Amino acid sequence: MSTMTIDKSGPTRKVKYGSMSRDRAWALRWSYFFLVLFAIFSLTPPLYMLITSLKSSAEISAATNPWWVYHPTLENYIGLLTSNQFLRFFWNSAWVSIIVVTITMLISVPAAFALARMKFWGSATLATGVFLTYLIPDTLLFIPLFKMFAMFGDWTGIQLINRWYVLLFVYPTLTVPFCTWIMIGYFASIPKELDEAAIIDGASWFQTLTRIFIPVALPGLIAATIFAFTVSWAQFLYPLVFTTSTDQLVLPVGIITTLIKGDVFNWGQIMTGALLGAAPPLIIYAFLMDYYIAGLTAGATKG
Amino acid sequence: MVDVTLQPNRVTATQAVRKRSGLRNALRRKSTVAFVMALPLILLILILVVYPALYSLHLATLNKSMAKFVGFGNFEFLFKRDTFWLVVKQSCIFAISAVIFKALIGFIVAHFVHNVPAKKQRKWRGMLLVPWVIPPAMSTLAWLWLFDPSYSAFNYTLSFFGIGPIPWTGDAMWARFSVILVNVWYGAPFFMIMYLAALKSVPEQLYEAAAIDGANWWQRIWYVTLPMMRNIIAITTLFSLIVTFANFDIVRILTAGGPLDHTHIFATWAFRVGIEGSDVPLGASVSLFMVPILAVAAVFILRDISKRGNEA
Numbered sequence: 001m002s003t004m005t006i007d008k009s010g011p012t013r014k015v016k017y018g019s020m021s022r023d024r025a026w027a028l029r030w031s032y033f034f035l036v037l038f039a040i041f042s043l044t045p046p047l048y049m050l051i052t053s054l055k056s057s058a059e060i061s062a063a064t065n066p067w068w069v070y071h072p073t074l075e076n077y078i079g080l081l082t083s084n085q086f087l088r089f090f091w092n093s094a095w096v097s098i099i100v101v102t103i104t105m106l107i108s109v110p111a112a113f114a115l116a117r118m119k120f121w122g123s124a125t126l127a128t129g130v131f132l133t134y135l136i137p138d139t140l141l142f143i144p145l146f147k148m149f150a151m152f153g154d155w156t157g158i159q160l161i162n163r164w165y166v167l168l169f170v171y172p173t174l175t176v177p178f179c180t181w182i183m184i185g186y187f188a189s190i191p192k193e194l195d196e197a198a199i200i201d202g203a204s205w206f207q208t209l210t211r212i213f214i215p216v217a218l219p220g221l222i223a224a225t226i227f228a229f230t231v232s233w234a235q236f237l238y239p240l241v242f243t244t245s246t247d248q249l250v251l252p253v254g255i256i257t258t259l260i261k262g263d264v265f266n267w268g269q270i271m272t273g274a275l276l277g278a279a280p281p282l283i284i285y286a287f288l289m290d291y292y293i294a295g296l297t298a299g300a301t302k303g
Numbered sequence: 304m305v306d307v308t309l310q311p312n313r314v315t316a317t318q319a320v321r322k323r324s325g326l327r328n329a330l331r332r333k334s335t336v337a338f339v340m341a342l343p344l345i346l347l348i349l350i351l352v353v354y355p356a357l358y359s360l361h362l363a364t365l366n367k368s369m370a371k372f373v374g375f376g377n378f379e380f381l382f383k384r385d386t387f388w389l390v391v392k393q394s395c396i397f398a399i400s401a402v403i404f405k406a407l408i409g410f411i412v413a414h415f416v417h418n419v420p421a422k423k424q425r426k427w428r429g430m431l432l433v434p435w436v437i438p439p440a441m442s443t444l445a446w447l448w449l450f451d452p453s454y455s456a457f458n459y460t461l462s463f464f465g466i467g468p469i470p471w472t473g474d475a476m477w478a479r480f481s482v483i484l485v486n487v488w489y490g491a492p493f494f495m496i497m498y499l500a501a502l503k504s505v506p507e508q509l510y511e512a513a514a515i516d517g518a519n520w521w522q523r524i525w526y527v528t529l530p531m532m533r534n535i536i537a538i539t540t541l542f543s544l545i546v547t548f549a550n551f552d553i554v555r556i557l558t559a560g561g562p563l564d565h566t567h568i569f570a571t572w573a574f575r576v577g578i579e580g581s582d583v584p585l586g587a588s589v590s591l592f593m594v595p596i597l598a599v600a601a602v603f604i605l606r607d608i609s610k611r612g613n614e615a
Contacts (some may be wrong), residue, residue: 031418038412041488045445046433048456052448066456094597111344118337126341128605133352135601137549138485140594141568143577143587144355144362151600173351176603180344206337223357234438237570241578256556267448274441285436292436297500 016158046278050269053077060267076272086273088247089254093277096167096250097232102169104175104228112183113209117195127184132265134177142241145170150241164248167239171232178231180226186220187213223295226288230281251277364585369584377588386564386572389563391592394568398596400547401486405547406540408487409494416495417502430501435492446485447472450557475565480557482566485553485561490546494539499536502528537605541600548596569593 014016021039052060054072080086114120149166154158190213198208214221220279241252246258255273259266285292314410366373381387414429434442449456450471458468471481509527518526529536551570554560559573560567567575577586 007495011575027418035415035427035431037421038408038415042431042434042492045442045449045488048438048449049445062452063454066454066459072512107343107347108342111604114337116338118340119335120337120341123341126345129348130344131605132601133348133595135604136352136356137545137570137593137597138442139549139551139573140359140597141352141355143573143583143590146359146539146578147349147362148355148585157331161305169351171348176344176347204449205333205340205548216444230436230438234440236438236440237574240555241574252438258439258443265451267451270444271448274444278437278441281436281438283431289425289432289510293432295470296435296496302410 013069014133024194046275049271049275049278055268056289057266057268076268077276080269080272080276085246085258086254089249089251090276091120091253092249092254093233094280096164097229100170100171100175100232101136101225101228103172103203104179105221105225108171108176108180108183108224109214111211112180112187115180116184117213130177130180130184131206133173135179138174138235138237141173142237146241161242162244162248164243164250166234167232167250168243170238170242171235174235175228175231179228182224182295183220184215185298186217190216219291219294220298222288222291223298226284226292227295229284233281258298312517332604338540346449352494359587359591362584363591365584368582368583373584377585380585381588386567387589388450389564390567390569390572390589392408393479393566394548397483397486397550397554397566398544401483401490402540402543404483404487405490405494405543406536408491409539410498410536411504412491412495416499428496431495432492436498439552440556443485443553446481446488447557450481472558473562475562478562478566482554482557484558486547486550489553494543496531497535497539501532505531534607541604541607545597545600549593592604 047068051067051069053076054069054074054076056071056073058072063197073298111130112294114122117131126236146161149160153161160169194216195208195210198212203211235250236252239250243253246254249257251273255270255277259270259273352508360371364374366376386539412431416424416431427546440497444486448454452470452473455468455471457471461467461469464492470477472478509531510523513523513527538565549570551574554566554568554571555574556564560571564572569589573586576589577583580586
């Protein structure tokens, strides 16, 4: 040990203070240089969506400079926003997402409260099970789920396949486990004295949840809501499997199946549709970035 | 410690209550209330996750019309098909290389963002996370248009450097490269955010101590940053491995498995066989091949989380 410290103390003495700050200035310059490169890489596809969405079909097929709009036009936006079909996709997506968020919160908040604070037989196993469920991807379950809902239709006569509301049953399998998991983390971080005081004052468990836990863990609740919304809005596999009629489709599947007709790609409209489809998550992100990032990192850092 | 000493008391207390009362007090008991609150969650997991998972095991043993039990027939059939081995190979190449590049790029970018003065970090972080925010189905459409065979904006740009038109999605090797590139573009910001959060939690004193001991830039990363971030790196990588291995959207939209099934991964091939080809049992068998790697990753993640739970 002692020889090592002697060895290392040698070179440090020779370092000048001036070179240290000069190093730091260069490091900063290089950081900016690479950050600009990475920002270009990150933002190229969305910017290209915007560029293409402002072009007319004639300009796209003329193969001029693809990175520049010579004759900007809003005809793609007007075309889509006045098309009943596109508006239908948009409303389907909006309804599905809003209802799924509501269902998710109604299921996961009480469950997380029960798992974080009120121990019962098997609660620890259930908490682990919730986390394991979160790790099961949609691509593993879509075939059995599809078959299950088809069989359910045969048995009871209630046809759920190819109805938009079937998505209300399958989306919560993706949103509820994660939301429960991060809510457990947020609830567990609330000091025990707070709910003990409430119980002593005569509050019921339900009142403890609504008057204390939900207000105190509000940032976590917002993060979980944002997560549930973005997952439901972006989900592509389940609607592709479960819905086929054009009036039942949600936005991502609708754009891909109706705007791509055979080999004819109407790229101006496709990019406009994609941009409009990306808009709600982007707007939420722009205004609630801190909650969004809190939700993103909570999955691994809390627990 | 406090919990341990309290527990016997609580047990005797609840037993005493149970003796004295009937159903009314049982409903008021804490564990009953808790169970009722968690009941919707339990039902959801049992009916819509556990049951389908077991059901897919059953499905995988049926023949195409789902009338006859064939045991391992579907698997035997798969093992004899070249396409299946192509899918296995491509799934591994796709998941492993995408995760490695995502982790590396995320790590590097997180360092650059961390270097920038604190006030400006928010702006950069905001811009760099945009790929993660856009629904992948939507952003992959933009990539598809950037890769378009005749109007590719990339080929237009590259032609100025004398690099000939690249068949981004037309040629097997390039198509493999393209799906990985899009996946890296989509997933690297997630790593960046996780690493950035981890970097901020490393105490500044450690770097100062290392600097005083004469550690250079590389030694500081190797002996201070990496050991401090080991947990986050491991868990993020495992998460990403699961998500990437089970990816569907990007491959489906960008190449739909083509050219000649060279970019199919388990999920897209299961969809092609099970839903489009309406051979549900075979599709279920294909998707079951995702289970082993998911299980291994899940075990490691759980071990990591319970370990941290014990430390806390």
